[in-house]
Amino acid sequence: xxxxxxxxxxxxxxxxxxxxxxxxxxxxxxxxxxxxxxxxxxxxxxxxxxxxxxxxxxxxxxxxxxxxxxxxxxxxxxxxxxxxxxxxxxxxxxxxxxxxxxxxxxxxxxxxxxxxxxxxxxxxxxxxxxxxxxxxxxxxxxxxxxxxxxxxxxxxxxxxxxxxxxxxxxxxxxxxxxxxxxxxxxxxxxxxxxxxxxxxxxxxxxxxxxxxxxxxxxxxxxxxxxxxxxxxxxxxxxxxxxxxxxxxxxxxxxxxxxxxxxxxxxxxxxxxxxxxxxxxxxxxxxxxxxxxxxxxxxxxxxxxxxxxxxxxxxxxxxxxxxxxxxxxxxxxxxxxxxxxxxxxxxxxxxxxxxxxxxxxxxxxxxxxxxxxxxxxxxxxxxxxxxxxxxxxxxxxxxxxxxxxxxxxxxxxxxxxxxxxxxxxxxxxxxxxxxxxxxxxxxxxxxxxxxxxxxxxxxxxxxxxxxxxxxxxxxxxxxxxxxxxxxxxxxxxxxxxxxxxxxxxxxxxxxxxxxxxxxxxxxxxxx
Numbered sequence: 099x100x101x102x103x104x105x106x107x108x109x110x111x112x113x114x115x116x117x118x119x120x121x122x123x124x125x126x127x128x129x130x131x132x133x134x135x136x137x138x139x140x141x142x143x144x145x146x147x148x149x150x151x152x153x154x155x156x157x158x159x160x161x162x163x164x165x166x167x168x169x170x171x172x173x174x175x176x177x178x179x180x181x182x183x184x185x186x187x188x189x190x191x192x193x194x195x196x197x198x199x200x201x202x203x204x205x206x207x208x209x210x211x212x213x214x215x216x217x218x219x220x221x222x223x224x225x226x227x228x229x230x231x232x233x234x235x236x237x238x239x240x241x242x243x244x245x246x247x248x249x250x251x252x253x254x255x256x257x258x259x260x261x262x263x264x265x266x267x268x269x270x271x272x273x274x275x276x277x278x279x280x281x282x283x284x285x286x287x288x289x290x291x292x293x294x295x296x297x298x299x300x301x302x303x304x305x306x307x308x309x310x311x312x313x314x315x316x317x318x319x320x321x322x323x324x325x326x327x328x329x330x331x332x333x334x335x336x337x338x339x340x341x342x343x344x345x346x347x348x349x350x351x352x353x354x355x356x357x358x359x360x361x362x363x364x365x366x367x368x369x370x371x372x373x374x375x376x377x378x379x380x381x382x383x384x385x386x387x388x389x390x391x392x393x394x395x396x397x398x399x400x401x402x403x404x405x406x407x408x409x410x411x412x413x414x415x416x417x418x419x420x421x422x423x424x425x426x427x428x429x430x431x432x433x434x435x436x437x438x439x440x441x442x443x444x445x446x447x448x449x450x451x452x453x454x455x456x457x458x459x460x461x462x463x464x465x466x467x468x469x470x471x472x473x474x475x476x477x478x479x480x481x482x483x484x485x486x487x488x489x490x491x492x493x494x495x496x497x498x499x500x501x502x503x504x505x506x507x508x509x510x511x512x513x514x515x516x517x518x519x520x521x522x523x524x525x526x527x528x529x530x531x532x533x534x535x536x537x538x539x540x541x542x543x544x545x546x547x548x549x550x551x552x553x554x555x556x557x558x559x560x561x562x563x564x565x566x567x568x569x570x571x572x573x574x575x576x577x578x579x580x581x582x583x584x585x586x587x588x589x590x591x592x593x594x595x596x597x598x599x600x601x602x603x604x605x606x607x608x609x610x611x612x613x614x615x616x617x618x619x620x621x622x623x624x
Contacts, residue, residue, distance in 0.1 A: 196296035197226075200396075203293035207247040209397055212240050215432060217297070217400055222431050224450070226297050227402045234426040240409060241397050243418045249283070249291055250393035251275035256282050256353060267346065269338050276375065276392050277367050278346065281358045294396045298374070301366040305449035308332060308369060310601060318605035321578035322442050322612060323463055323504075332365075339364045373448045374399045378413055403448070404433035405458050441608045451607040454589070454614065461513065462615035463504035464574050466521070470499075472569035473525045489524050489532060496520065496540050507615055512551050518567075519551040526562040556622040568623035571616050578609060582617055585610040 197217050204211060211217075214232040221229045234240070246253065251260045260267065260275045267274045283289045307315050308328045316325050339361050347354035375392035376399070398411055398420055408424040409432050426432060436444070440461040441451040451457070470490055477483045493499045498520045505521075506513040520540075527535065556564065575581075588594055588606055595603065 196293075199293040200297050204247075204397065208244045209247050210242050211397065212238070214238070215240050217397075221429060223402050225299065226400050228397075228400050228432040230426045230428055230430050230432060233428050234422045234432075236422050236424055238422045240420040240422060240432060242420075243395055243397055245417060248393050248395055248418070249279070249294070251279050251391060254279035254283055255286070255289075259350070259353070263346070267342060269342055270334060271338060271368075272389070273368065273371055273392055274338065274342055276371060276394075277364065278343065280367055280371070280394075281343075281347070281364070282353055285355050285358050294394075297400060298370065301363070301370065304366060304369050304373075305601070305604075306369045306373070307446060307449075308365065314601065317579070318602060319442075319445075319608065321574075322605075322608050324442050324446050324608070327446055331368075335365050335368050336361065369449075376411070376418075398434065401432055401434035403436045403444070405435065405438075405452060405456065407433040407435035409434050441611050445604055445608055449604075451604045451611075453607055454611050457611065458509065460611040460615065461506050461508045462574075462612040463506055464570050464616075466499045466503040466505060467501060468573050469505070469521055469525070469566065469570045472566055472573055475569060476566075485529060485532075486525065492532075492536055492540075493521055493524055498524075507619065508553075509615060509618070510553055512553065515551045522551075522559075522563040522566055526560065526566055553618075553622070556619070559623075564623040568620060571619045571623070575613065575616055578613065580609070582610075582613045585613060 200217065201211070214230060214234055216229050216231050217226060218229050219226055228240070251257060254260070256279065260278060264275070267278070283291050284295065307319065307324055308331055315328060319325050343364060344359060347359050371392055374394065376395045377392050378390045380387055380389065395411070395418055398418065401409065401420070408422060408426050409420050410423050411434060412419045412421055420434070436448065438459040440459060441457050445451050473486055474483060477486055490499065498517045505518045512518055524532065524535070551559070556567070585606060588598070589610060598606065
């Protein structure tokens, strides 16, 4: 959720490449953590501690963006669905006036909202949001959240215990302490956070794909990378719950009632943290350190997401400040950004997408092993195949490729330009040149302008490079269950589109955006 963050896209097994980003999250990973972001780059709960493709704010909040479908379908699966008190009796009885109660709580804890903004369900794209009551100019402060009002492992009522048991609570995700803090506070009838919880979405109605039936998830999102990411998430969540979380709760029965000792509730809270939490970015010089722990930021997590956002979260020693970045007319919604996140990341971590072509940060992946497979198609004898594997092993040694890595292509740039350019170069160069290049460990090679792998320069690449890239794109397109024309037919008819379920619409936006990028590559490599 941390808004000013770096976007990292995992390009291979051990090497990560940093590119500018706007927000944070788990599976690649952002900063509200790709939990309003989460793991920043490629996003999965399992990979969370590696700010993922795409981190943004470790933000973990599933928000809905504007799209052309009917509003009732659009809102059906949105982030703020109902107050949390409606879920399994947690956090007390239902508050008839959650916004008034929340604003009263804000005044008590020193959370200052500008008189120019209002928390409301009216005039927002989904659930609760923030709307301008008066015109706002760039640079104006919308609200300030004192650090004492943040909900984290350090500010909850069992912070001392969590600190003492820190060693036993370590996990791959790094979220266990915060999740235990939430499990404890949610069950406490007199929790000081209850007014804040009242604005949370109903946990049982979260629309992350991890809550979809497996068959539906695979059918709608085949080829997008989401089903595989979700499967890793679910396996990691289950392992983390039974190996760390449940034993801890059972060891402290006075702090965790039986009703919160539930794998399903834990899974729901993981999704909520994935979509609503923030992760404070590290300083530039601390970039190699472990990422900061996620935290919940009241008021900031009310804002919905838009790539073309008009507000940004800033961090200071005493508070977190939401500041306008664009003019916001009276009556318009105020949007934060969860990071430079592709639609597959948005639906995976937040449960929504931005309609094509609104998401300017959308990307398509070409699996690294797919490029290897495409190159193997061009070999004719065993000696050529062995040489190709030798080239691949050399690229692995250079940390340019990995068995689970992906080349990330945006609409206007190749986000893994260095890795893809080197891969095409090594796989396509003549055998003698490769031997010399390998002997030098990849050094001493001057990069030529014509080998620059920008989108606009792709048509100027060597013919062998373009052919290998084209073959890789064609193989990637074969992983989808439908072709581009099928998607275009669905999107071009408002009547047909309206008959689709909300999940079908969101999945369509993911598939279509990726295929448009891949087909652009086909045109450029023709």
